[in-house]
Amino acid sequence: MLNYSTSEENYIKAIYHLQKEGTVTTNELAAELSTRPASVTDMMKKLRTKKLVHYEAYKGFRLTPEGRKLALIIIRRHRLWEFFLAEKLKFSWDEVHAVAEDLEHVSSKKLIDKLDEFLGFPRYDPHGDPIPDANGKIETSKQVCLIDLPLNKAAVVCYVSDQSTEMLELLSHKKIGIGTRLEIKKKFSFDQSLEIKLRQQSATTISGDLAKNIFVKYDE
Amino acid sequence: MLNYSTSEENYIKAIYHLQKEGTVTTNELAAELSTRPASVTDMMKKLRTKKLVHYEAYKGFRLTPEGRKLALIIIRRHRLWEFFLAEKLKFSWDEVHAVAEDLEHVSSKKLIDKLDEFLGFPRYDPHGDPIPDANGKIETSKQVCLIDLPLNKAAVVCYVSDQSTEMLELLSHKKIGIGTRLEIKKKFSFDQSLEIKLRQQSATTISGDLAKNIFVKYDE
DNA sequence: GTTTTAATTTAGATTTGCCTAAAAAAATAT
DNA sequence: ATATTTTTTTAGGCAAATCTAAATTAAAAC
Ligand SMILES: [Mn+2]
Ligand SMILES: [Mn+2]
Ligand SMILES: [Mn+2]
Ligand SMILES: [Mn+2]
Numbered sequence: 001m002l003n004y005s006t007s008e009e010n011y012i013k014a015i016y017h018l019q020k021e022g023t024v025t026t027n028e029l030a031a032e033l034s035t036r037p038a039s040v041t042d043m044m045k046k047l048r049t050k051k052l053v054h055y056e057a058y059k060g061f062r063l064t065p066e067g068r069k070l071a072l073i074i075i076r077r078h079r080l081w082e083f084f085l086a087e088k089l090k091f092s093w094d095e096v097h098a099v100a101e102d103l104e105h106v107s108s109k110k111l112i113d114k115l116d117e118f119l120g121f122p123r124y125d126p127h128g129d130p131i132p133d134a135n136g137k138i139e140t141s142k143q144v145c146l147i148d149l150p151l152n153k154a155a156v157v158c159y160v161s162d163q164s165t166e167m168l169e170l171l172s173h174k175k176i177g178i179g180t181r182l183e184i185k186k187k188f189s190f191d192q193s194l195e196i197k198l199r200q201q202s203a204t205t206i207s208g209d210l211a212k213n214i215f216v217k218y219d220e
Numbered sequence: 221m222l223n224y225s226t227s228e229e230n231y232i233k234a235i236y237h238l239q240k241e242g243t244v245t246t247n248e249l250a251a252e253l254s255t256r257p258a259s260v261t262d263m264m265k266k267l268r269t270k271k272l273v274h275y276e277a278y279k280g281f282r283l284t285p286e287g288r289k290l291a292l293i294i295i296r297r298h299r300l301w302e303f304f305l306a307e308k309l310k311f312s313w314d315e316v317h318a319v320a321e322d323l324e325h326v327s328s329k330k331l332i333d334k335l336d337e338f339l340g341f342p343r344y345d346p347h348g349d350p351i352p353d354a355n356g357k358i359e360t361s362k363q364v365c366l367i368d369l370p371l372n373k374a375a376v377v378c379y380v381s382d383q384s385t386e387m388l389e390l391l392s393h394k395k396i397g398i399g400t401r402l403e404i405k406k407k408f409s410f411d412q413s414l415e416i417k418l419r420q421q422s423a424t425t426i427s428g429d430l431a432k433n434i435f436v437k438y439d440e
Numbered sequence: 441g442t443t444t445t446a447a448t449t450t451a452g453a454t455t456t457g458c459c460t461a462a463a464a465a466a467a468t469a470t
Numbered sequence: 471a472t473a474t475t476t477t478t479t480t481a482g483g484c485a486a487a488t489c490t491a492a493a494t495t496a497a498a499a500c
Pocket of ligand 4: 299302345346347349
């Protein structure tokens with residue numbers, strides 16, 4: 001496996017996190033990395049020649065299978081170091097991320113696999129996120145009914161059980177679809193209705209009947 | 221404290237190790253870092269403006285007190301990581317150096333101090349080299365009489381007790397002086413004479429009477 | 441003390457990763 | 471459909487760290 005620069009690794013990891021909602025755009029990635037859109041375009045051309053991203057001008061980008069594999073390696077390093085810092089060095093959970101941002105770029109495979117063993121093959125980092133194993137396999141968060149989603153926990157809509165025309169009409173009016181990111185702000189036990197907040201929109205209310213038919217996965 | 225690049229840190233550390241024998245030259249440093257003399261000159265100008273080295277064109281360089289302080293911070297990181305790798309992750313002693321070369325550039329002070337504590341404040345790395353403490357204090361190898369130096373252990377002449385003309389004449393004939401690097405190849409119990417090898421020269425023999433007056437420190 | 445050799449520095453390029461400003465393309469509004 | 475706004479890309483430049491080749495200085499040899 002080739003060796004990638006810190007900068008390349010940061011881009012790959014950021015794309016991995018953003019692409020859960022489909023194609024990643026130049027501005028999104030620039031914001032995520034606190035850099036400029038022009039820099040993103042430059043880097044995308046480079047990552048394309050290295051076959052880590054699919055990219056066509058003006059059409060956004062996604063990781064190739066190779067790119068995804070690399071992303072999972074970096075995430076594995078990051079989360080194992082976070083676990084080490086919290087568990088062994090007694091860092092508090094909110095301090096681990098910044099240090100892990102540096103440690104994650106030390107690329108020795110043996111180091112990471114031995115660290116994993118030393119830590120007892122932990123499955124989750126201090127934030128509850130799953131740690132990919134040595135083969136790059138990562139636990140996919142299982143889907144849960146929107147009714148059962150905890151308050152203020154970011155989630156992504158992944159399935160709708162009732163697909164009748166009436167249901168779809170209601171969903172489209174509420175601007176909810178597969179991939180929509182949302183969280184629950186309030187639960188009203190009187191009628192099981194929920195106040196939910198869609199990403200980058202104001203709050204809205206949906207009935208319990210609707211919520212029962214929506215399934216989500218936890219968002220990272 | 222400012223933040224230094226990986227490259228700057230590697231230069232500073234290399235100068236620290238080389239300057240035990242006086243002024244460091246451009247070619248020496250280039251060889252040590254597997255780079256070109258022209259690159260060394262460029263970097264020395266830069267480190268001079270940052271007040272980390274004393275440097276005048278054609279006259280070699282040495283660390284300033286600031287530079288030495290930085291060097292000891294980097295060496296502390298390096299050796300603590302080497303200890304961690306050997307002790308906790310069960311790396312063999314010859315594998316630790318390469319990985320520590322990367323880890324040493326992660327610059328969080330808190331990380332290193334907590335790592336030190338986690339490891340139980342080890343005093344020596346897996347190669348037997350002393351680990352600087354959190355204040356940058358490092359154990360200076362104490363001087364020992366040449367008679368007592370173990371076989372094949374590299375050492376540097378640091379003191380000569382008899383400074384008579386006759387003694388100095390003999391020393392200069394043997395090309396031995398303060399800073400000379402040597403090791404003992406054989407000890408003859410019959411007359412306490414020693415076969416010693418001076419760095420980059422062929423072996424020679426000295427009498428026990430001479431050896432008794434020469435004091436050395438272990439070389440790193 | 442010249443001359444020759446070796447060490448060091450300068451000059452000029454290159455690569456990586458970033459930037460600003462301008463141009464081009466796509467999306468949105470009228 | 472056209473005009474306006476937003477997004478994205480291109481063009482040109484900059485700083486860090488490296489290089490090669492040429493010039494300069496210092497050291498060694500004669
Ligand atoms: Mn993190
Ligand atoms: Mn985490
Ligand atoms: Mn080492
Ligand atoms: Mn060591």
